[in-house]
Amino acid sequence: MLAKGQPVPIAGTDDEPFSILADDGTIRPGTDAPEIPDEQALKLYRGMLQVRLVDDRMMKLQRQGRLGFYMLSMGEEATHFGGAYPLRMSDWCFPSYREPGVFFWRGYSIKDYVNQLHGNIEDPVKGRQMPVHHSANWLNMVSISSPVGTQIPQAVGLAMGAKISKKDDVSLVYFGEGATSTGQFHVAMNFAGVFKAPCILFCRNNGWAISTPGNKQTASKSIAIKALAYGMPGIRVDGNDLLAIIAVMQDAVARARAGEGPTLIEAVTYRRGGHSSSDDPSAYRDPSEPKEWEAKDPLERWRRHLESRKLWTQELHDKYSQEITEELMACVKAAGELGNPAPETLFDDVFAELPPHLEEQKAEMMSRPRPKPAHGGH
Amino acid sequence: MPVWNIIQAVNDALRIEMRRDPRVVILGEDVGKFGGVFRATTGLFDEFGGDRVFDTPLAEAGIIGSAIGMALYGLRPVPEIQFADFIYPAYDQIVNELAKFRYRSGGQYPVPVVIRTPYGGGIRGGHYHSQSPEAYFAHTPGLKVVIPSNPYDAKGLLLSSIRGEDPVIFMEPKRVYRAAKGEVPEGDYTVPLGKAKVVREGSQLTVLCYGAMVHTCVEAAQLAEKDGFDPEIIDLRTLLPLDTETVLESVRKTGRVVIAHEAPKTCGYGAELAAMIAEKALMSLEAPISRVAGFDTPFPYTLENEYMPSPDRVALAIKQTAQF
Numbered sequence: 093m094l095a096k097g098q099p100v101p102i103a104g105t106d107d108e109p110f111s112i113l114a115d116d117g118t119i120r121p122g123t124d125a126p127e128i129p130d131e132q133a134l135k136l137y138r139g140m141l142q143v144r145l146v147d148d149r150m151m152k153l154q155r156q157g158r159l160g161f162y163m164l165s166m167g168e169e170a171t172h173f174g175g176a177y178p179l180r181m182s183d184w185c186f187p188s189y190r191e192p193g194v195f196f197w198r199g200y201s202i203k204d205y206v207n208q209l210h211g212n213i214e215d216p217v218k219g220r221q222m223p224v225h226h227s228a229n230w231l232n233m234v235s236i237s238s239p240v241g242t243q244i245p246q247a248v249g250l251a252m253g254a255k256i257s258k259k260d261d262v263s264l265v266y267f268g269e270g271a272t273s274t275g276q277f278h279v280a281m282n283f284a285g286v287f288k289a290p291c292i293l294f295c296r297n298n299g300w301a302i303s304t305p306g307n308k309q310t311a312s313k314s315i316a317i318k319a320l321a322y323g324m325p326g327i328r329v330d331g332n333d334l335l336a337i338i339a340v341m342q343d344a345v346a347r348a349r350a351g352e353g354p355t356l357i358e359a360v361t362y363r364r365g366g367h368s369s370s371d372d373p374s375a376y377r378d379p380s381e382p383k384e385w386e387a388k389d390p391l392e393r394w395r396r397h398l399e400s401r402k403l404w405t406q407e408l409h410d411k412y413s414q415e416i417t418e419e420l421m422a423c424v425k426a427a428g429e430l431g432n433p434a435p436e437t438l439f440d441d442v443f444a445e446l447p448p449h450l451e452e453q454k455a456e457m458m459s460r461p462r463p464k465p466a467h468g469g470h
Numbered sequence: 471m472p473v474w475n476i477i478q479a480v481n482d483a484l485r486i487e488m489r490r491d492p493r494v495v496i497l498g499e500d501v502g503k504f505g506g507v508f509r510a511t512t513g514l515f516d517e518f519g520g521d522r523v524f525d526t527p528l529a530e531a532g533i534i535g536s537a538i539g540m541a542l543y544g545l546r547p548v549p550e551i552q553f554a555d556f557i558y559p560a561y562d563q564i565v566n567e568l569a570k571f572r573y574r575s576g577g578q579y580p581v582p583v584v585i586r587t588p589y590g591g592g593i594r595g596g597h598y599h600s601q602s603p604e605a606y607f608a609h610t611p612g613l614k615v616v617i618p619s620n621p622y623d624a625k626g627l628l629l630s631s632i633r634g635e636d637p638v639i640f641m642e643p644k645r646v647y648r649a650a651k652g653e654v655p656e657g658d659y660t661v662p663l664g665k666a667k668v669v670r671e672g673s674q675l676t677v678l679c680y681g682a683m684v685h686t687c688v689e690a691a692q693l694a695e696k697d698g699f700d701p702e703i704i705d706l707r708t709l710l711p712l713d714t715e716t717v718l719e720s721v722r723k724t725g726r727v728v729i730a731h732e733a734p735k736t737c738g739y740g741a742e743l744a745a746m747i748a749e750k751a752l753m754s755l756e757a758p759i760s761r762v763a764g765f766d767t768p769f770p771y772t773l774e775n776e777y778m779p780s781p782d783r784v785a786l787a788i789k790q791t792a793q794f
C-alpha cells in the first residue's frame with residue numbers, strides 16, 4: 093500500500109519523484125491526493141510562510157551582527173510540514189538543523205525560537221548550543237546535534253523502544269543527503285530493517301552538502317534506492333510538493349503503526365541559500381541553479397493550490413504576514429533585551445547532581461571578576 | 471619576506487610539498503575546488519587537479535580509513551577533518567588502526583598520514599565547533615601530535631610532518647587562523663617536531679602552552695609584567711613527542727609553573743605536563759603547579775568567555791604562582 097495506488101516509486105524503479113501537485117497548484121490527473129481540510133490547508137500555508145519570514149528576518153539580524161550564526165531553509169519548507177503534518181503529538185521527531193517548521197507545527201513558539209538563537213536567559217536550552225540547535229521535550233522534539241547523522245540511529249532506537257513497550261508511536265528522523273554518506277545512516281538503516289522499527293527515515297535531498305554536490309556523495313542512482321538493500325521501502329518524492337510529501341508520509345506512518353516497519357523517504361528539493369550564514373555559495377555553484385529552483389518554490393505551489401481551492405486571497409496572505417511579522421518583531425526586541433544565563437549555570441546539567449570537582453571549579457570561577465560576555469544578543 | 475596568516479602558511483606548505491613530492495594527496499570534505507571551509511586548500515585543486523586534491527563523501531571514517539589505504543600503497547595523504555569536533559567518527563580508524571599499524575605489523579606497514587584539523591574555541595561555535603581533543607591523541611601510542619601557534623611554525627611544522635614517517639595529528643588553532651600574522655620565508659624550510667620554543671624569556675616562572683593559548687599567555691604576560699612579574703613562556707609546538715629538555719631547563723631555572731590549555735582540566739594535556747615535571751623536577755619546585763584550563767563541562771555557547779582561559783585568568787595564575 094505504497095503512495096496511494098501510484099506507480100510505486102520504490103528504489104530506483106522510477107526516476108521521477110512522486111508528485112501530486114502540478115506547478116500550477118492543481119492536482120495531477122490520475123493521482124489520489126490526500127484530503128486536507130480547509131482550515132488545515134491554510135494552517136500549513138501560514139506555517140510555511142512563517143518559516144520564510146522568520147528565516148529572512150533572522151538572516152538580516154545575523155548580517156547586522158546581532159546573531160552569531162544562522163541557517164536558512166528557504167525552498168525546503170514543504171519537507172518540514174509534509175513530515176510533521178501526519179504525525180500525532182505522541183510521535184517523536186529527531187530533526188537536523190534545517191527543519192524549523194516541524195518545531196513550529198508542533199507548537200514551538202516564535203518566542204522560544206528567537207530566544208534560542210540569542211542564547212539568552214529564556215533560551216529553552218540555556219545558551220548551551222549554537223543558534224538553530226533547538227530542543228523541545230514537551231513536543232517530543234529531540235535536541236539537535238551538529239555532528240551530521242548521529243540522530244539517525246537514535247531515532248531508530250526510539251522506535252524500537254516504542255515497539256518493545258507495545259505502543260504504536262513512531263519516530264521521524266530528518267537528515268540531508270550528505271548525511272547518507274555517514275556510517276550513522278547505514279547502521280541506522282540496517283537496525284531499522286532488522287528490527288522492523290516503526291521509524292520514518294526522511295532524507296532532505298537538497299542537492300548540496302556545503303560545497304559538495306549530491307553526485308559526489310553517492311554513486312547510487314538515488315538515495316531512495318538504498319532502501320532496497322536494507323529491506324525496506326524507499327520512496328522518492330518531490331520535496332517541493334507538500335501534498336505529495338504528506339501522502340507518502342501518511343502511508344509510511346500507517347505502515348509503521350501497523351507493525352510493518354520502517355520507510356526511507358527521499359524528498360528531492362534544493363538548498364537555495366548558502367549552507368549557513370558563514371557560507372558563500374557563489375564560490376562553488378552557478379547562481380543560475382538556485383534561480384531555476386525559485387520557479388519550483390514550495391510555498392508558491394501551495395499558494396496556487398489554495399487558490400485553486402478558492403481558499404487563498406491576498407488579504408488573507410497580508411493578514412498572516414502582518415501577524416507573523418508583528419509577533420516576530422516583538423520577540424526579537426524582547427530577546428535582545430533579555431540578559432544571558434547566569435555564569436554559574438555553566439555547571440548545571442553536566443550531571444544530575446554537581447560532583448565535587450565541578451563544585452570546586454564553579455567556586456573558583458565565581459571568585460574571579462566576570463569577563464566580557466561573548467555575545468549577549470545585543 | 472611576506473607577512474602571512476596561518477591559513478596562508480598552511481596553504482603554502484601544502485603547495486610546496488605537493489610540487490616536490492608527487493605522492494602527496496589531499497582529501498576531505500569541501501577541500502577540492504572550494505578550497506575548504508577555512509580556505510586552507512585554496513588553489514590546490516586548480517594547480518594539482520582532482521586526482522590529488524579531492525572532495526570526499528561526508529564520512530570521516532571513510533576519509534581516514536581510505537587515507538590509511540593510500541599510505542599503505544605508498545602515497546602521502548594529508549586528509550583534512552573539517553572541524554576537530556567531527557573527528558570522532560574516524561576515532562576507531564585513528565586510534566586502533568592508524569596509530570598501531572607500524573607496531574602491529576612488526577614494522578612492516580608504516581602509515582605516514584598527516585591529519586590536519588582546525589580546533590579550539592573563541593569563535594562562537596558552541597560545543598560542536600570549539601573542542602580541543604588533543605589529549606585523546608597524545609594518549610594514543612603511535613601518534614604524533616603537533617599544534618602550531620603562528621604562521622612560521624605552521625608552515626615549517628607541516629612540512630616536517632608530511633616528510634616524516636609517522637602518523638601526525640596536526641591541529642590548527644582556528645581562533646587565530648587569520649589573526650596570527652607573521653613573516654614567513656617563501657621557500658622551503660622545516661621546523662623540527664619535538665622542539666619547543668621559548669617565546670618570552672623570563673626569570674620568575676614558566677608558562678607552558680600551545681596553539682591559540684600561546685597568544686592568550688603572551689597577553690597575560692604583558693598584563694603581569696605591568697605589575698612587575700617576569701614570566702617565561704614556552705610554546706610547546708609538539709605535544710608528542712614532548713620536548714622535555716626545554717621544559718625542564720626552564721622549570722629548573724624558575725621553580726614555578728603555570729600550564730594553560732582550552733581543553734577541560736581533568737586528564738587534559740596539562741595533567742601529563744604536571745606529572746612529568748613532578749617526576750623529573752620536583753625538587754626544583756617552589757610552588758604548586760597551576761593549571762588554567764577549560765572547565766570540566768561541555769564547551770558552552772553563550773558563556774564561552776567564562777569558559778575559555780582568558781589573559782586575565784592566566785595573569786592571575788601567574789601572579790598567584792609567583793607569589794606563593
Ligand SMILES: Cc1ncc(C[n+]2csc(CCOP(=O)(O)OP(=O)(O)O)c2C)c(N)n1
Pocket residue numbers: 190238239240267268269270271272296298300301302363367499528530552556559
Ligand atoms: C560528522 C560531521 N562532519 C562534518 C560536519 C560539517 N558539516 C556540517 S553540515 C555539513 C553538510 C551536510 O550536508 P547535508 O547532510 O546534505 O545537509 P544540508 O546541510 O544540505 O541540509 C557538513 C560537512 C559535521 N557537522 N558533522
Ligand SMILES: [Mg+2]
Pocket residue numbers: 268269270296297298299300301302363
Ligand atoms: Mg544537503
